[in-house]
Amino acid sequence: MGNSISSSSQKASAVDTASAIFTEENTLMKEGSVVTLKNNFFKLFSELEHCTERVQKQKVLEMNGIMFQLHDDDLKSIFTVELFTGIFNMLKDKKKSFLNALLLLKYVGFWKVMKGISLDFTNKSLLKELKKMIIKEKDMKEKRNEKLLTDLCECIMMIFYQSLTGELHALSVSLLLKVALKKGNDKKTREEVEMALLALNGISKPLEQKYYLNEITDIIQYHQEHHNLTCLANQSAFHFLISRFKEDDSLKEVVLQKMHFVSEATKELDELNGSLNWDTHEKNFSEKMRVRIITRWLYLIFNTFRKEFNEIYGEVVELTACVSRVYALAKDYEMKIRKKCINLFYRIKITIGEDIFILAESGAANIVLERMCRPILDDNQTAKSKEILLSLSERLYKKKTDLKIDKKSWQMKKRAMFEMLEEEGYEDIITSFHEVM
Template identity: 40%
Template sequence: MIFEEEEKKERTNEKLLIDLCECYLLLNGCASSELISICVPCLLEAALKKDESEETRKEKEIALLALSHIDRHYCLRQELYLKEITEIIKNHQEHRNLTQLAYQSAWSYLICRSYYCKSLEDVVVNELHFIRESIRELEELWKSVDWKRKEEVNGRIEVMIIRRWLNEVYDFFDSSMLWNEEFAGLIGSIVQVFRAAKGNNGVICNLCIYSLRNASEKRVVRVEDLLKSGAIDAVLDEMQRPKLYDNIAYECFQFFMNVSKKLKEKTDNKMEEVKRKATKMETFEKLEEEGYEDTIACFHKIFEFINKKYYDDLSLSISDYLVNI
């Protein structure tokens, strides 16, 4: 039906084609390249409408939500989407003309494209200011939720959008190649969400821990970013819970093993080496103050068990999880 509508010389029912494209992508993110080449321009055009009515806002939301379902493995030609999605994001930043879900969906579509197209990083970070926007959106969203009313939390659309933003931040760190001074703020926003959701929404807390572990293993993220953002405190707090699921324990161990590896990487640059040692001492003092060594020691006997159950890359040597000055 999509092909038939596209082939009509005089398209008398434009909305039908939009509806068909939305339905197809929402049901099947792994669409054929032929259909993608029809659906993407069609839905971007729908999302670019200037009308500010409530009905149009909803149409934009559905169109962008459908686009965000396109699998990240599709390497689309930039001329098929970049100008339009950039304009959509910039228009919202200037006029606030999208819903929160629509705006997040626009970013989701673009971040998925940047996963395999590293040249997009400059557009994402410097032109469209992904880090700044993510921090602001996450703060607005978590503050709008009454986390203590557990019966309402799971049904709130804001919580669903927070989950989607956390996934985008996770993917952003996967694709990022250059360090940015705003990294600490972005990681700090994840910590804020974690603190707000702790004890009230396990799914959000787990996503935060996954994201912090992912950030810790990226070379572009520095230990200073993890210290300044409060990430080290947050992960240690999670490890000290009375009940900790094995998969989350794995993520926490991996986080601290990544921190330890970063602090052991020496450099020939004397200034950088002095800075590394200072960061190492600061990290050591922080962990010592919070009882980190005792926490790690009490988990030591289950490293091998968790490796067998989940992955096979946790070190069985306790010294790999400790900061040695």
């Protein structure tokens, strides 16, 4: 597999974010109000038809910068039928605007996925045109352009993710995995790998293990040794594998034991968290992308958490402690992250059962108590926090346990927990809470 890269390069790789075509120097961002940004977006789009290819590309890059700045709902409002119809018309003009239309479509797909936007419509003409292009290029055989084929598949996967079936679906998976398997650590390769893995997240149809398992296992394990993936690419690789759980239960053991998902997620979150300056609202492009990726990790952990996690108790304590650190630093700046942390603690509470002490050992109980003491409370978050505290207090005051451990061991564990709670300063609060309830 080659030599491991230096420790300094590993650190840089670990906190790297989105591919270079989406990085700060290419987004050409201009600050402005939402209305101004949206107006500028459509103004730029209307001008594309009358530009040279070079100027056209410059305007597409500016449009990408605007999409980055817009918040989720505002971004969704510019993904209109008119926009996709315009891109469809550009794609048909292959002499002048084809490559720029494809670039714009990739940008649209990228931000659609990164900001979790669901489209309320399907542009059938555009989808039909993309499929036609894929079939035409696929049938070229010796002269076929695999880079173009991959770009087309990425666009469909990110924008029309449920629309590929049969042979085209298998072709797309094969092409994207082939790109994702590239082992290079140069900027261009990392861009291509990241985009392919992000697009693979759009696969919702069942897949047999033979079509992907060896490849995705190799991608993740190679990264764990050589750190060749960006943090978004690594998260996307796990996302692709974990999304197959619903169709193949045997993958849980692969993810937890062979891929070491819990410890990997802990490491990634800690490095992302440590690379951010949470004390300022004015984050640059790279920092905002890291916040997005932290959000994606929390979402993935939430959806992955299973009873099987009981088997790796120590790793789960470390993961929960890591999430507590994310909350402690991000709570005043990123409401979405704060809510996802509380939701994850609640998921742990309802999943982990008898081992709810994880929430105390990791410091998550501190977070929940702090949440309950806020002067302004969110009903949903407060309700979940209350249930977590109630479960914790009930476990502490329960005289016997369903766990298959002897009474002496149980008493020792409770005594250690009470001592820790008292040392942390919230044993009296939980005791009072238990008595009131």
